[in-house]
Amino acid sequence: MQFETVIGLEVHTELKTASKIFCGCTTEFGGEQNTHVCPVCLGLPGVLPVLNEKVLEFAVRTGIALNCKISPYSKFDRKNYYYPDLPKNFQTSQYDLPICEGGYLDIEVNGETKRIGITRVHMEEDAGKLIHAGTISNSEYALVDYNRTGVPLLEIVSEPDIRTPEEAKAYLEKIKSILSYIDVSDCKMEEGSLRCDANISLRPIGQEKLGTKAEIKNVNSFKAVQRALEYEQERQDEVLSEGGRIIQETRTWDDSRGVTLSMRNKEQAQDYRYFPEPDLVPIVVDPSWVETIRRALPELPEARKQRIMKNHGLSPYDADVITASRPMADYYDALLAAGAEAKAAANWLMGEVSKHLNACSLDIRSCPVPPANLAEMIALIEKGTISGKIAKSVFESMWTEGKAAGVIIKEQGLVQMSDEGELGSIVEAVIAASPQSVADFNAGKEKAIGFLVGQIMRQTKGRANPELVNRILKEKLTGK
Amino acid sequence: MDLFRLKAHELHEKLTRREVSAVEITQSVLARTDKTDTVIRSFITRTQDAALAKAKTVDEKIARGEAVSPLAGIPGALKDNMCTNGIKTTCASKMLANFIPPYDATVTEKLAAADAVIVGKTNLDEFAMGSSTENSGFFTTRNPWDTDRVPGGSSGGSGAAVAAGEAIWSLGSDTGGSIRLPAAYCGIVGLKPTYGRVSRYGLVAYASSLDQIGPFARDVRDCATVLGVIGGYDRRDSTSIHSPVLDYTKNLGVGVKGLKIGLPREYFVAGMQPDVESAIRRSIDELVAMGAELVEVSMPNTKYALATYYLIATAEASSNLGRYDGVGFGHRGEGNDIVSMYKRSRAEGFGPEVQRRIMLGTYALSSGYYDAYYLKALKVRTLIKQDFDRVFEKVDVLIAPTAPTTAFKVGEKIEDPLAMYLMDVCTIPINLAGVPALSLPCGFADGLPVGMQIIGPHLSEEKILQVAYTFEQAHDYHKQMAPIREVD
Numbered sequence: 001m002q003f004e005t006v007i008g009l010e011v012h013t014e015l016k017t018a019s020k021i022f023c024g025c026t027t028e029f030g031g032e033q034n035t036h037v038c039p040v041c042l043g044l045p046g047v048l049p050v051l052n053e054k055v056l057e058f059a060v061r062t063g064i065a066l067n068c069k070i071s072p073y074s075k076f077d078r079k080n081y082y083y084p085d086l087p088k089n090f091q092t093s094q095y096d097l098p099i100c101e102g103g104y105l106d107i108e109v110n111g112e113t114k115r116i117g118i119t120r121v122h123m124e125e126d127a128g129k130l131i132h133a134g135t136i137s138n139s140e141y142a143l144v145d146y147n148r149t150g151v152p153l154l155e156i157v158s159e160p161d162i163r164t165p166e167e168a169k170a171y172l173e174k175i176k177s178i179l180s181y182i183d184v185s186d187c188k189m190e191e192g193s194l195r196c197d198a199n200i201s202l203r204p205i206g207q208e209k210l211g212t213k214a215e216i217k218n219v220n221s222f223k224a225v226q227r228a229l230e231y232e233q234e235r236q237d238e239v240l241s242e243g244g245r246i247i248q249e250t251r252t253w254d255d256s257r258g259v260t261l262s263m264r265n266k267e268q269a270q271d272y273r274y275f276p277e278p279d280l281v282p283i284v285v286d287p288s289w290v291e292t293i294r295r296a297l298p299e300l301p302e303a304r305k306q307r308i309m310k311n312h313g314l315s316p317y318d319a320d321v322i323t324a325s326r327p328m329a330d331y332y333d334a335l336l337a338a339g340a341e342a343k344a345a346a347n348w349l350m351g352e353v354s355k356h357l358n359a360c361s362l363d364i365r366s367c368p369v370p371p372a373n374l375a376e377m378i379a380l381i382e383k384g385t386i387s388g389k390i391a392k393s394v395f396e397s398m399w400t401e402g403k404a405a406g407v408i409i410k411e412q413g414l415v416q417m418s419d420e421g422e423l424g425s426i427v428e429a430v431i432a433a434s435p436q437s438v439a440d441f442n443a444g445k446e447k448a449i450g451f452l453v454g455q456i457m458r459q460t461k462g463r464a465n466p467e468l469v470n471r472i473l474k475e476k477l478t479g480k
Numbered sequence: 481m482d483l484f485r486l487k488a489h490e491l492h493e494k495l496t497r498r499e500v501s502a503v504e505i506t507q508s509v510l511a512r513t514d515k516t517d518t519v520i521r522s523f524i525t526r527t528q529d530a531a532l533a534k535a536k537t538v539d540e541k542i543a544r545g546e547a548v549s550p551l552a553g554i555p556g557a558l559k560d561n562m563c564t565n566g567i568k569t570t571c572a573s574k575m576l577a578n579f580i581p582p583y584d585a586t587v588t589e590k591l592a593a594a595d596a597v598i599v600g601k602t603n604l605d606e607f608a609m610g611s612s613t614e615n616s617g618f619f620t621t622r623n624p625w626d627t628d629r630v631p632g633g634s635s636g637g638s639g640a641a642v643a644a645g646e647a648i649w650s651l652g653s654d655t656g657g658s659i660r661l662p663a664a665y666c667g668i669v670g671l672k673p674t675y676g677r678v679s680r681y682g683l684v685a686y687a688s689s690l691d692q693i694g695p696f697a698r699d700v701r702d703c704a705t706v707l708g709v710i711g712g713y714d715r716r717d718s719t720s721i722h723s724p725v726l727d728y729t730k731n732l733g734v735g736v737k738g739l740k741i742g743l744p745r746e747y748f749v750a751g752m753q754p755d756v757e758s759a760i761r762r763s764i765d766e767l768v769a770m771g772a773e774l775v776e777v778s779m780p781n782t783k784y785a786l787a788t789y790y791l792i793a794t795a796e797a798s799s800n801l802g803r804y805d806g807v808g809f810g811h812r813g814e815g816n817d818i819v820s821m822y823k824r825s826r827a828e829g830f831g832p833e834v835q836r837r838i839m840l841g842t843y844a845l846s847s848g849y850y851d852a853y854y855l856k857a858l859k860v861r862t863l864i865k866q867d868f869d870r871v872f873e874k875v876d877v878l879i880a881p882t883a884p885t886t887a888f889k890v891g892e893k894i895e896d897p898l899a900m901y902l903m904d905v906c907t908i909p910i911n912l913a914g915v916p917a918l919s920l921p922c923g924f925a926d927g928l929p930v931g932m933q934i935i936g937p938h939l940s941e942e943k944i945l946q947v948a949y950t951f952e953q954a955h956d957y958h959k960q961m962a963p964i965r966e967v968d
Contacts (some may be wrong), residue, residue, distance in 0.1 A: 039581070039583045040581060041810070042808060043803045044581065044582070044583070044778060044809065045563070045569070045571070045576065045579065045581070045803070045809075046561075046562075046569075046585060046681070046682040046683055046684045046685065047681070047682075048561045048680060048681050048716060048717050048718065048719075049718070050715065050717075050718055051718065060557040078799050080798075080799050080802060080845070081800070082805065082822060084805075084807045084818060087807070087808055088802060088803045089802030089803055089805055090799050090802055131533060134501075142818075144808075180799065203738075260629060271846055271847045273798075273799070273842065273845035273846060273847070273850075274845075275795060275799070275845055275850075278687075278688035278689035278719075278796055279685075279719065280718050280719075281718050281719060323744075446720070455581050475964065
């Protein structure tokens with residue numbers, strides 16, 4: 001039997017507000033354990049939460065960016081469960097009336113656009129962090145760091161519209177791109193500011209009813225999400241093909257072994273006893289405030305991509321790569337503003353710049369070559385001052401020395417030789433010194449010309465204008 | 481002269497006229513407490529040194545000719561579920577027997593800013609769950625009028641302290657009657673303000689949507705004064721009300737001429753002590769004689785209030801008390817793993833009534849029961865609120881008994897939780913509706929004080945206090961102090 005995979009994703013993202021969701025403590029990552037705390041986030045007897053309005057604003061901004069309806073009336077609820085990283089033993093979250101509902105976003109996989117529904121976006125508080133002495137099941141004790149307790153989170157829940165692990169990855173990349181564009185989250189998976197749980201089930205093709213799902217937790221990168229889903233897809237397929245039954249359960253992803261493992265099944269699932277948070281008043285959102293936020297929203301990746309394609313003739317692929325992150329797109333815009341030609345700028349950005357950034361694990365925001373310098377170099381290629389090949393070594397020097405292209409070219413004498421007379425005499429000397437190659441050429445061996453070009457380049461230390469060399473050489477050899 | 485017998489406004493006058501010092505007043509109250517509290521047992525923690533130090537600073541201010549607030553230098557007490565920075569706050573629970581908060585409740589801050597003298601933290605039913613202080617994890621407080629009897633609860637320590645002269649005023653918290661019942665049983669004035677009138681920040685939560693802090697005093701004027709000090713919007717409490725705090729003492733004397741008093745028939749319950757009912761009815765007749773107009777009204781959903789309360793309050797409590805798990809603070813039991821540690825901590829730290837309410841509330845919120853219990857209770861709560869909205873279109877205030885009986889004997893009802901719950905039948909609907917209500921003495925039944933309840937619409941504290949003041953001034957109940965037979 002052939003099965004169809006159905007995937008839904010729950011993304012948790014930490015918001016980059018200055019202070020926590022219900023108190024004034026800083027949200028800064030790192031910091032000495034248990035220093036970013038106060039009676040409120042420690043849940044001491046008698047304390048009360050007060051909603052940080054910035055959190056609401058960020059949630060609304062996110063909802064708009066994800067094409068959601070912003071609820072005019074929403075509320076917080078308590079999700080009750082016992083865990084030592086949760087000082088009150090309930091998490092203040094949103095249950096039946098979330099702040100945003102019914103949105104979507106478009107992803108592109110294999111050149112095709114697909115729309116993925118967003119069920120809801122809701123606000124909640126993060127829990128603290130447990131540090132176990134040993135493994136989670138054998139540790140003698142655990143220590144708690146409450147610095148993260150009360151950091152604001154958004155939970156973004158997708159519809160089960162995703163059909164392949166690849167689509168899941170594309171969806172996550174799109175979410176990350178949007179969240180960073182609208183400046184609500186740092187989206188650093190390694191710091192836990194973006195986390196993902198994946199629900200996956202299989203059903204016979206053509207069947208409407210969803211199959212039994214497994215929820216995969218503890219996936220720490222987009223790549224891992226894809227791998228975990230691929231594994232789980234295969235596992236479920238095997239179980240079902242052999243006539244087995246999928247158990248509804250939570251599974252954890254073991255990245256080093258590349259497998260998902262059962263954590264607990266839903267039959268023993270906890271009853272969270274949700275009920276309205278009596279310490280917070282319902283949230284009534286003024287539509288005109290939502291409009292203000294909507295108007296102030298920055299250009300989103302999709303719009304930016306369309307603009308770049310339309311105004312500068314870039315391919316959808318190139319435009320996608322460049323607009324995937326806002327800093328990258330900003331760098332590109334800065335290149336153009338400094339006079340760089342659009343296509344060449346795109347190639348340099350996606351080529352040498354990205355290569356160097358990856359090699360040094362740098363973010364484009366800390367790129368040592370400022371856009372104006374790169375634009376200058378691209379213009380020098382355009383003018384014929386340096387060749388494309390020389391430009392690569394010029395870029396290398398710009399990267400390491402931080403100097404402008406013109407300075408490096410001057411210092412290293414890299415200006416391209418484009419003087420026809422000068423090149424002409426070098427060409428003639430090389431022809432005279434290579435009778436065998438000339439004879440080969442005359443005998444119809446086109447390849448022989450490569451040897452001659454190589455000789456000329458060697459003599460000019462690579463500075464000869466390659467187009468000019470080719471033309472002069474052909475003229476001299478054919479006598480035209 | 482026994483300074484501890486005076487009211488706050490009388491003492492304030494003597495202070496500003498420099499007839500007595502704040503230190504003398506405080507010493508008088510402390511000495512009285514030394515004498516009486518071995519019998520009454522109002523206090524869990526006494527703070528004599530801090531009290532005298534505070535009194536001294538007030539005397540210095542007065543000596544410098546500075547104006548002082550009406551509570552400056554006047555000794556009062558706090559129910560031990562209000563946080564006091566550096567001073568134990570136990571909620572009368574073994575769970576928090578050694579808990580010292582690192583912060584002050586808003587009311588604690590406001591009282592300190594008003595230079596009030598705090599003489600200690602008073603006993604209560606554990607986590608404010610009860611009607612007699614018998615559920616205290618430490619000891620039972622006695623009624624100063626008859627030490628064989630309970631002072632009412634849960635704010636029994638605060639009520640008894642004021643009645644016994646161990647404090648001039650005090651604060652209690654009222655979730656289902658916990659200020660008004662002790663006020664009635666102890667023959668003093670107690671006010672539960674409108675929900676949100678006084679900040680709950682720093683009040684250890686029992687049932688968040690019902691809890692409200694309010695004053696105890698020996699007369700209406702003092703009660704009004706304390707409310708003026710502790711009331712007001714607090715940005716740390718999202719449920720506190722944006723409405724200016726009035727000088728509630730200013731217009732106390734306006735009288736009751738033309739006032740429409742509603743008499744809710746459902747509050748005169750079957751099984752009510754006859755002499756309690758007759759005391760209330762006589763008091764109402766007197767108010768009519770003073771010019772008020774009487775309207776009999778019906779509040780048909782009153783009969784559901786008790787059940788509604790015990791679902792909503794316990795549901796909230798089951799969540800609010802989740803934090804007492806032995807991890808970060810409070811009692812920790814021994815266990816081999818986290819779950820057994822949780823269980824031992826909670827089994828050892830909480831008393832039977834607290835455990836009973838946590839279980840009841842957990843059950844009410846459980847999946848499969850939520851709709852039938854908690855959700856239905858929320859709906860009925862709305863109906864009860866509508867009962868109040870409807871009657872307050874017709875009348876200015878309602879008058880009802882505070883409790884169906886006078887103070888009962890220690891041990892009389894402790895084995896029968898349902899009989900105990902019935903003590904709150906006249907007070908609970910008010911918390912569900914969030915409206916203010918005051919209990920004041922309106923006579924005696926068999927030597928024990930009877931409390932009359934005056935209930936008003938949202939933020940009608942001024943009106944309620946005016947009615948109470950008018951009645952009080954026509955009698956001398958506020959001039960009588962409990963004669964403590966072991967001492968006086």
